[in-house]
Every structure is written in structure tokens, then in C-alpha cells.
Amino acid sequence: MTSSISRRVVLQSMGAASLLGGLGLSTRAAMAQSTSLRAAITGYSVINTLDPAQATLIPEYYVMWSTFNGLMKFDADMKLVPDLAESYSPIETGGFEFKLRPGVKFHNGEVLSSEDVKFSFERVMSPDLASPNASKLSEVSKIETPDPLTVRIHTKAPYAPLLTFLSNSRTGTQIINKKAFEEMGADAFSRAPVGTGAYKVKEWNAGEGLTLEAHPEYFEGAPSFAKIEVPLIAEEASGVTALKGGQIDMTSTVPAADVAQLMKDDSVTLLRQPGLNTRFISINLTKAPFDDIHFRRAISMAFQREAIVQAVLFGEGVAADGIIPPQLAEYQSGTTRKYMTYNPEAAKAELAKSKYKPDEMEVPVITWGGGWWKRFAEIFVAQVNQVLGTKLTVEVTDANAAYARQKSGDFVAGVWGWLGMVDPDEYVGGLLTSTGWRNFQGYSNAQVDELAAKGAAETDPAKRPEFYKQAEDIAMDEVALIPCFFSNISNLLRPGIEGFDQKAYSNYGDQFYKMKEA
Incomplete structure (x- = not known):
């Protein structure tokens, strides 16, 4: 990549x-x-938090990537290679057997063993913990540790994203030290974690x-x-x-x-390239007015995504008509999505079909801070109101409150996005399926769920994209959310x-x- x-x-x-x-x-x-x-x-x-099982925010991962390792990691060419694992081999019925590197030491001097790996994963999988990263291991049926350097992770069926989800990326499956966690307790560990990282x-x-x-x-x-x-x-x-x-x-x-x-x-020194991210307007499909498909289709056609890329990103990104970024080009359907294209007349015609009138209610759009996220909301709201005569407003809060409200469903609409996701299942499965933990919109479509499940089970790289393309096409036709753009990433040194x-x-x-x- x-x-x-x-x-x-x-x-x-x-x-x-x-x-x-x-x-x-x-x-x-x-x-x-x-x-x-x-x-x-x-x-x-x-x-x-710096507990991998509880982490949700990208700045948390920025730190954790230096303090922990996963079984796998991405090399400079974005290819999966072993990290704490020395080697791995597939299990015929689904899953993988990993041979761990011998002599790897945690920060407290303890030597890494298969029990640490098993403990780390079973914490994430535990229903009692309700980890936001539990979906990464939802297909795991059993973890075996036949010896201190061997881990067998069995899945219910072949599961294509598993190696990605065991990497030291935005997964939450980084390996922690069992002894340290049990001695410290969850709260203390979340602030002074014990990993194998540098x-x-x-x-x-x-x-x-x-x-x-x-x-x-x-x-x-x-x-x-x-x-x-x-x-x-x-x-x-x-x-x-x-x-x-x-x-x-x-x-x-x-x-x-x-x-x-x-x-x-x-x-x-400036480093810059297209990023693995997706930026969108999150809409609550369980509340008025976004419970009406015609209203959300109208809103989606009432603003210029290209104009937002220029005004908000100063050209540092590209407009989006879906949620899967160009870096995963083989998973993009390539079809023209009419409801994701600026068309004022079509937007007005669609709004006329809605059970809601344009100025019937105020529609708050949550954002935060004073930077580009705030500009994003302001420009979106201004464009839509100008085209449709709606009463969208900008509600500014802080990032923590915005996330908490999205997660709890206490919102009508909000600017949102995710970055650091490397597998298509994290986009389609996480954002668009009924059980996706990033699906704060309340979107549910049985056909999308089925297609995403087939995509996750398909281990042939040539066949897998078609399932995700079809699923995304359906969800975008129903405007499960309103995609806006994909942004470049940059670092300064x-x-x-x-x-x-x-x-x-x-x-x-x-x-x-x-x-x-x-």
C-alpha cells in the first residue's frame, strides 16, 4: 500500500x-x-487510558504503539509481518498458531509467555469488560497455550481480518503483562501500563x-x-x-x-501522504428528522464535498462518496452514487418527499474545538441551509463530550471520523453493520450484515472486495451516514x-x- x-x-x-x-x-x-x-x-x-482493551481515541494509540507490541505489525510497505510472534501458520479449521519470540521481556522484567497473550485477548473478549475493541476478536472460539512459546487462536470459521486485528495498529489487541495487571488492578494499570514496547x-x-x-x-x-x-x-x-x-x-x-x-x-521536515481515514456527518437514524430516508438523502445532496475539501483541508484530501478510502482502492465500488453528489435541484425534490418540512425544527450538528473540525461543521451547515432552507445549527463542545454523546445516542447529527483503520471490515463491519461498535447512527440492514460477514469470512483476496462493495452500495443508497472526505496525514520534524x-x-x-x- x-x-x-x-x-x-x-x-x-x-x-x-x-x-x-x-x-x-x-x-x-x-x-x-x-x-x-x-x-x-x-x-x-x-x-x-493506556489500557489497550479500553482504548478508543487515536492519541491513546499514539502512545500505546510505543509501549506495547502486538503479535503482528505492519512493515514500511504496509505488509503484515511478525512482531512478538516469531512465525505463524494457519489452522485448517480457522485461525492461526503463533510461535513467540523467546526471551522477550516486559517493562517489569517478566518474560513474555503464551499465558500473557491468552490473558490479553480474553480480557478484550470478556463480556463483563465490554471492551470497545471486542469486535476484533469476536470470531475467536478458543485460545490454547500448549507451551510457553506457542499460542493457538481458533476461530469459529475462516476469518480474513484476524492477522490485521492482531497487529500493533488501532486494534486494542496489544499484549499486556498478566502478572502486572493482576497486581496493579485495572485503574492503576491504565495509567502506568506494563508492555513489551520500546x-x-x-x-x-x-x-x-x-x-x-x-x-x-x-x-x-x-x-x-x-x-x-x-x-x-x-x-x-x-x-x-x-x-x-x-x-x-x-x-x-x-x-x-x-x-x-x-x-x-x-x-x-514535512512528511505527507494520503491517509487511511474516513470523515463524515454522523446522523442519528432513530431520531427526527434523520429517521426519514428522504430527508437524509436531501441533506447529502445539498452540499459540495469538493468545496469542503478546499475550505476545511485547503486541498489536503479528496471528496468522498463512501466510507472506504482510496488507499483501499480495490474495495471501492467505482459506481456513481447519486445521493452522495451535490445536486441542489434533486436535493429539493427529495426533501419534498420527506414527512418533515425544511424549517420545521432546529437540527444541531455537534462539533468541538476551534480548528478544522469546527470549520467542517460550520461550512456543512451553511451550505445545506442555503440550499434547502433548513435550520441546521452548530453546537460546539469538547472532543470527549462529543464522543460520549455519539456513543450514547444523545445526538441528532455531528461531524465525525475515524483514522488508523487498515482493514475494510473496520469500515463496513465497524460502521455499517447492526453490531458494529462504531455504528453510532443506529443503522441496520440485514443484507449489509450478511455481506459484511461474507467479506470477513472470505480468505481469497480476489473475491473478498466484492462483498464489501455491495454492502457499501446498499448503505450509501440508504444514507446510513453522510460521507464527506478523506484527508491526507502529515507530520513535522x-x-x-x-x-x-x-x-x-x-x-x-x-x-x-x-x-x-x-
Whole structure:
């Protein structure tokens, strides 16, 4: 899976030379003395947990990818390769047998065993925990540990996404230390988790950030940086200012508005490519007015997605007529979806079929912050109201409240999106099936459920896409949600830092151990 942007911008300079010169140091000499990396999480101000079984937010994964490992991982070419597993082989009836790397040590010195793997997965699977990541292992029927280095994961039937869902990506199946969890308890563990990753949590200040320290016995070799400072910077633009001012070394995101200028700035390193993400208007199909298919079809045709890409993303993305991103091109149907295309006259005609009049009620659209998510809502609302005469309004809250309301069903509409999802089942299965944990809309269609199940069971890569294409076509015809765009991902680094390999799923923390001073 490779970038469709033809060039990756890597522009370096000695922009900090004057500052360092004043201290009597050359730039290179000063960098060589650095033992810490200041890797800011930008655009987010909240981390709720570092327990993989409970994680939901992308900034949580940004940290966890450096503190944990999965059985599998994605290499630089986005191919699945073993991580904590040394090798794996399929089980004829469904599932895989994994041979673990011997001698892998957790942060507390305990040696990884098959019991840790079994414990980690069974926690996620437990109905009592109600893990948001339970769907990743929903097809697992049994886990066997015949010896300390062998794990057999049996599935009810062949299950194509399993290896992906056991990777160190946005899965929640990262391996934790059983002994540490049982001794610490869930709450303490969620703030000071014990994994096998290159870094461990030293300090966590809620709302401010974290300090990570190197795990010297990391199985891939001790990291170059002894410490990682991870400040939380709520506004992406503030992250750019902090980096250019020498206060941080890298950012997890870059404001779309700044990308064009930063591409020309030889005092920074900009990494940029299309991302594995989907951005949409989440609509509550159980409440008026979105319980009416004609109303939601009208809304979907009443705004220009391309205009939003330009106004919100400054061109750093592409318009969407579905939820599966271009990076998974083989799973896109390629059909023209009339209800996902700007057509004011057709939108008005569709609204005339609705049981609701355009100005009958106010329709709040939830958003948060003051950045691009807020602009997203504002532009969407303004366009729709202008075309249809509706009374959509913008309701601004914070990101945590927006998520909580979506999850509980306490909303009518809201800007929303997910990133870091690498398998089509995470899009169709997670967002569009009746049991999908990301299906906050309340959408339900038995045919979509059946097609998604067939797609997950189909292990032939050539046959699998057709099931997801059909499922998405049905859901988009019924406007299960209102797709808007897919955005590029970008990271910013100061000169002299190397080793960060950007991947399409926004793999921030998993590269810390590879990074070093040039």
C-alpha cells in the first residue's frame, strides 16, 4: 500500500544554528548531546487510558504503539509481518498458531509467555469488560497455550481480518503483562501500563502530557533516545509554532492550512501522504428528522464535498462518496452514487418527499474545538441551509463530550471520523453493520450484515472486495451516514531527526524506537 502523492517532502536546514551558536555549541554537537525526543501530540488535549482493551481515541494509540507490541505489525510497505510472534501458520479449521519470540521481556522484567497473550485477548473478549475493541476478536472460539512459546487462536470459521486485528495498529489487541495487571488492578494499570514496547510510562500529567523512558531490554535493541516527552497541544497550529520555536522536535499532525507553506520551508521536515481515514456527518437514524430516508438523502445532496475539501483541508484530501478510502482502492465500488453528489435541484425534490418540512425544527450538528473540525461543521451547515432552507445549527463542545454523546445516542447529527483503520471490515463491519461498535447512527440492514460477514469470512483476496462493495452500495443508497472526505496525514520534524517512517494509518508512536539524531 503506497502513497499516491508522488513526492515526500524532506527539507532540512540548520535553522537552529544561531541559537546554538550563542551557547557556544555547533548545531550538530548540540544535537549529539540530546538524550530525549520531544514528540508532541497535536490537535488533541485528552488521553483517557493506556489500557489497550479500553482504548478508543487515536492519541491513546499514539502512545500505546510505543509501549506495547502486538503479535503482528505492519512493515514500511504496509505488509503484515511478525512482531512478538516469531512465525505463524494457519489452522485448517480457522485461525492461526503463533510461535513467540523467546526471551522477550516486559517493562517489569517478566518474560513474555503464551499465558500473557491468552490473558490479553480474553480480557478484550470478556463480556463483563465490554471492551470497545471486542469486535476484533469476536470470531475467536478458543485460545490454547500448549507451551510457553506457542499460542493457538481458533476461530469459529475462516476469518480474513484476524492477522490485521492482531497487529500493533488501532486494534486494542496489544499484549499486556498478566502478572502486572493482576497486581496493579485495572485503574492503576491504565495509567502506568506494563508492555513489551520500546518505551514505558514514567509520568502522566492529565491534560498536559506524558514522559516515557526507554526500555533497555527491548527485544529489537535499546532505543536511541533515553526519554520521550509527549506534550499534548490542543491546536495543531500551536504545534507548528512550538516546533519552529525549538520547543518540540516533532508533531503528530500538521494544520492543512500550513502544508503548502511548510513544503517550501527549508527549516523543517514535512512528511505527507494520503491517509487511511474516513470523515463524515454522523446522523442519528432513530431520531427526527434523520429517521426519514428522504430527508437524509436531501441533506447529502445539498452540499459540495469538493468545496469542503478546499475550505476545511485547503486541498489536503479528496471528496468522498463512501466510507472506504482510496488507499483501499480495490474495495471501492467505482459506481456513481447519486445521493452522495451535490445536486441542489434533486436535493429539493427529495426533501419534498420527506414527512418533515425544511424549517420545521432546529437540527444541531455537534462539533468541538476551534480548528478544522469546527470549520467542517460550520461550512456543512451553511451550505445545506442555503440550499434547502433548513435550520441546521452548530453546537460546539469538547472532543470527549462529543464522543460520549455519539456513543450514547444523545445526538441528532455531528461531524465525525475515524483514522488508523487498515482493514475494510473496520469500515463496513465497524460502521455499517447492526453490531458494529462504531455504528453510532443506529443503522441496520440485514443484507449489509450478511455481506459484511461474507467479506470477513472470505480468505481469497480476489473475491473478498466484492462483498464489501455491495454492502457499501446498499448503505450509501440508504444514507446510513453522510460521507464527506478523506484527508491526507502529515507530520513535522525539526532538522537532524531521522528514522521516522510514516505510514498511512498515522503510526506515530511505533517509530520512536527507530528515531535518532542524524
